[in-house]
């Protein structure tokens with residue numbers, strides 16, 4: 103159906119159980135705690151936020167690699183429930199996991215790592231496979247390809263491993279790519295190249311991308327929308343240009359202020375960062391989870407009541423009491439009943 | 444007379460054996476780290492930065508094809524030390540490493556405190572667990588990790604905290620020089636800023652020297668006094684960071700400087716035209732020649748490392764010509 107989102111997350115909550123000595127229940131790590139968003143066909147959305155805020159857990163939840171406690175994932179209007187749904191879905195999704203070395207089988211050569219998915223998917227002609235593999239290596243700048251084909255993962259540099267994972271994830275022409283820090287180890291030049299590859303797949307194959315990243319300076323050129331995550335929750339969602347021009351949430355503002363430009367003065371001064379550390383996800387602060395670090399916190403409000411999503415502009419949502427006058431947003435009504443069988 | 448630098452690397456080579464032939468990952472590197480100074484090794488993915496760190500720390504993989512040169516720490520050549528002595532006297536104690544993706548390389552089944560204590564036990568600095576405990580708490584405190592984290596497992600910590608733990612481990616014996624391989628590249632901007640602030644403070648307080656390996660110019664500018672720009676296994680420009688930022692000399696340095704976009708610019712990031720050369724069969728002449736807009740006749744020969752004013756060095760014929768003309 104036209105206009106339906108390709109992917110929809112509704113009220114996802116993924117908690118990890120903390121145990122002592124393997125069996126005594128100690129509490130829950132609320133890594134993802136009520137996340138809803140939608141992704142249109144051919145759209146790229148960036149997920150940004152501090153280390154430990156739950157980005158990778160969100161990725162794994164979207165892929166069905168960890169089970170959410172609550173919430174649903176919808177794909178092409180179909181709710182992913184049983185094992186069949188997930189199997190059907192996984193054939194359409196590519197995943198670039200955060201730790202590239204951990205993602206690569208250590209005893210397989212680059213050639214086998216890339217050929218195997220082609221074999222499994224019925225590309226039976228060896229010369230065709232070979233051509234696809236070479237093309238994939240060239241696209242991620244692992245050149246000349248013949249030098250890399252016989253190597254094993256430990257014979258690649260960090261950034262080369264990362265590029266190999268990207269090559270594998272895009273090889274079969276997925277509908278959706280969930281990429282968890284796919285270019286973090288790459289220099290500006292190769293990074294631009296790999297992101298341009300994803301951008302062109304997005305345009306030519308209507309690929310949709312969930313791009314988890316800390317590199318806000320590339321987000322402007324490679325994504326349509328940004329989701330800002332803090333302590334398991336989305337605190338701001340907007341079009342990239344709006345978010346960069348006018349970040350609304352105090353956390354987003356702090357995030358943007360922390361990005362350095364090359365400058366000889368940098369080495370002689372400390373960079374401004376909000377005081378404190380991200381909160382415990384086992385016992386998150388009451389009210390707004392950012393309030394202990396927020397310079398704009400309203401006493402008696404922010405530390406008591408959790409802010410709902412306020413609509414602060416067209417397609418621009420911020421969960422912050424500073425915008426209390428604005429209309430509140432209800433989570434993702436568009437999918438309701440959308441494509442049930 | 445000048446004082447010997449803390450670290451001096453001379454004509455260092457490290458080649459790896461592969462099915463297609465030897466990969467010349469480090470191929471004639473010259474480098475210096477002054478006492479209390481921080482040098483950033485800057486270069487693109489695959490140019491040999493991690494291999495350089497491995498060569499300096501003698502952490503070699505099994506498929507080494509060739510390993511030669513001199514690594515002088517405080518004037519003492521580490522390359523000729525027997526492995527046993529290197530392990531007992533140098534690694535961790537005088538020279539330590541925070542590896543690339545350190546946060547994923549912590550031992551998952553060992554509690555954080557026990558990992559940080561490992562160098563202490565290895566070097567016989569402690570005899571009883573309580574003694575180790577005191578050192579560990581102090582080492583963790585120094586890097587801003589709450590002491591109670593000592594009892595946790597790595598997966599219970601965020602990436603930023605794990606990275607701090609790896610740094611605590613590298614610092615626990617107070618070495619003179621710490622090699623940091625991409626210490627912040629996997630981290631978000633706030634955690635990055637926090638960690639860089641921490642490293643700056645450590646520098647100011649302990650006087651530790653760092654060899655900072657990074658692909659990111661902005662990160663280098665946060666910490667470094669000097670920059671060593673690496674291209675295809677060699678250091679092609681070396682000198683003070685502020686001079687590098689305001690007036691890069693090597694054509695590769697100039698292209699790189701121009702390719703960096705900041706968040707505050709509308710300009711789209713542009714890849715450098717062309718590709719880095721194969722490290723299996725690097726060109727006989729200048730390795731940057733195929734991508735160099737300034738290429739001219741002499742570039743078919745390997746360019747010399749030319750000293751220029753201000754303690755800078757450039758591996759490029761453009762400056763060699765000038766130097767001869769001036770004479």
Ligand SMILES: Nc1ncnc2c1ncn2[C@@H]1O[C@H](COP(=O)(O)OP(=O)(O)OP(=O)(O)O)[C@@H](O)[C@H]1O
Nearest residue numbers: 118131133153154155156157158159599600601602
């Ligand atoms: N298997 C697990 N058991 C318990 N806690 C976990 C587990 N995996 C992750 N966590 C915790 O859940 C929280 C979210 O982790 P997650 O890896 O999703 O964060 P992230 O945003 O991807 O961080 P980073 O930027 O460092 O990759 C963290 O506090 C982490 O310590």
Ligand SMILES: Nc1ncnc2c1ncn2[C@@H]1O[C@H](COP(=O)(O)OP(=O)(O)OP(=O)(O)O)[C@@H](O)[C@H]1O
Nearest residue numbers: 257258259260261459468488489490491492493494
């Ligand atoms: N054990 C090995 N065997 C064969 N080749 C190797 C081995 N280790 C590294 N290489 C190759 O040597 C070159 C330099 O690798 P190195 O890891 O030093 O790069 P790097 O500059 O650290 O890159 P990155 O920024 O991507 O981590 C690369 O082309 C890599 O493929």
Ligand code: SF4
Nearest residue numbers: 390393396404422423
């Ligand atoms: S809700 Fe209050 S504490 Fe939270 S970000 Fe807004 S102003 Fe700050």
Ligand code: SF4
Nearest residue numbers: 729732735742759760
């Ligand atoms: S030596 Fe020649 S090709 Fe190499 S960087 Fe200098 S001008 Fe360019």
Ligand SMILES: [Mg+2]
Nearest residue numbers: 157158159200
């Ligand atoms: Mg993660």
Ligand SMILES: [Mg+2]
Nearest residue numbers: 259260493543
């Ligand atoms: Mg490396």
